[in-house]
Amino acid sequence: MTTDLNQFPQLDKTKFEQRGIQLEIGVPVTCAVSIGNYIAAGFGDGTIRIFSSGEKHKTLKAHKGVILCMAKDGDNILTGGDDGYFLKISLNGEINEVTNFGSRWVDHVAAHNGNLVCSSGKVVYYWDKNKKEPKSLNHDSTIGGLAFDAKGRRLAVSRYGGVTVWKKDYSNKWKSTKLNWKGSHNKVSFSPDGKYLVTSMQENVLRCWRLKDKLDFAMSGYGSKVKSFAFIDDTSYLATSGAIDAICWPFDGEGPMGREPICLPYIGNKQVTFIEPFPDEKAIFAGLSDGSVFLSQIENENNTIIIRSFTGSEVSAIAMTDDKSSIFIGDMSGNTLWTSIWDQ
């Protein structure tokens, strides 16, 4: 007996998939950032693809191996790879080497106002925009994440045992303060209002410090590791992955202590793996372990729309252009969607 595949109903494509551009690159999408109305996406084979509306995307061969991390520096893209290179790449495809650590991976990159920073192993390297040689900031264990605060005055470095917060004093010397909590800390972020510092840990939990008095607390209850989180609408909410709902902790007023998070459910009971804010709105894009992506309003769970349907592969990158017109989605199998958000 033969089966006529056409007899089976085709899975409905969302309107975003119908009008957007879908690619099957076949290589994991590892990261994506918005630069103006462009999106740069990094891949597991060292390539970068730059998307913009009305043009065909541009492909650049940047690294020899996996692009592990990406950040924006003005109009440039910063990338770190498992080939040991830290690169600065312009939107028209000019690639400049910032440095190269040989066989050591560049695990994290960040930038603020032209000052560049990357980590490799236990060391953070900081390039002042006016200087050629970097300043090394040493730590006792491998660095799990890097983040500047909104003003670029403080640099948080997460590691085993807590977070080191670096700050330049009046004589331009680096001073560090330690926020300690036992365990391994990965991604780190300041709240946009600068009042809180949050890390995701190796355990299924987030750690948060209120910086004015160093009061620390946990946000827990997750079924898996929290790999992605983001502050929403300035510091209104912290939206997080790691559960079958998108968990959104209230950070307004006196903060999340003693308050319940809002849990946004999605069809299919799949783990949320990626969170991206919708800029200036109390809304998020949530990417799931089956490849689907939803846009939800945090305070109205009925207001959820599906952006991308199931692909079978974990969502690993979502980025929206600065003008909020278009969105890029990528997953661990290299399925990408580049689409406009608004109906014409």
Next chain:
Amino acid sequence: MENKHQVPVTVLTGFLGAGKTTLLNRILTEQHGQKYAVIVNEFGEQGIDNDLVVDADEEVFEMNNGCICCTVRGDLIRILSGLMKRADKLDAIIVETTGLADPAPVAQTFFVDQDVANKTKLDAIVTVADAVHLSSQIEDHHEAEEQIAFGDVILLNKIDLVKDENIDVVTKRIRKINPFAKIIKTTKCGAPLKEILNLDAFSLKRILEVEPDFLESDHDHEHDDDVTSLSFVSDKPLDMEKFQNWFGKLLQTKGQDIMRTKGILDFKGENDRYVFQGVHMLMDASPMGKWPDDKERSSRLVFIGRNLETMNLKEGFEACKSE
């Protein structure tokens, strides 16, 4: 659906100078056509001939899961997750530990980290032992003993430099510590690679196939902190609830001293065989189908660890037998 292909990870351990790098280079040169990633310590021996060598700092992290002996290799979590993002698919990953490393955190990483466990699997711990020096290394360094205790395969290397009777002494010493490892006697690590790679030694199915090899132990020259093994057999079915209570409590309180456990259990009223294996407090257990018709039902339990004789294991196990 999600692709559940798991890349096998072989852990190469062994005391300084035993021949780990010799074995590693043999694997890499003889298995051509295969794509390997090799994770080495930056202070390790040099001269590894592979295009994908990753330097690691052996960073042992404690997990905050209420279990004091639950340590993992933080660097391994980071590196394995990075390797899984590569465009080219790896056939296998080999982790070479330093000579003084305790293999437990490496093994525990595969139990504890969900992403690691989804995408990779621990294939086997291969311990390279120096036939000339092993006995004295075991006396002087607890790490050498732990490496033997954790080995699924033990390459007793440099046997060309040792008299036959001394090989027997060393083999006995290894057996006393670890009754279920496969011992392969080699010179220059010349063992067939099919006995080292793709063993699936941590799968519960494999436990059914390996019969532990117990030697009558002579109790002379035993130190209090020596690693030893004990095994128990019962033809009488066990009471599941009693066993779970006893065994759970045992691992909770003595998990630091109990390094490895394996067992096949016959529970009263259950048709299936229950199989488990553990590293310190972490366990993997599952029913593994019906008892074969040609095999008598019985329960077997093996412990490897320190101070086992203080844990009243025999009495505890006896008390689990069903009324």
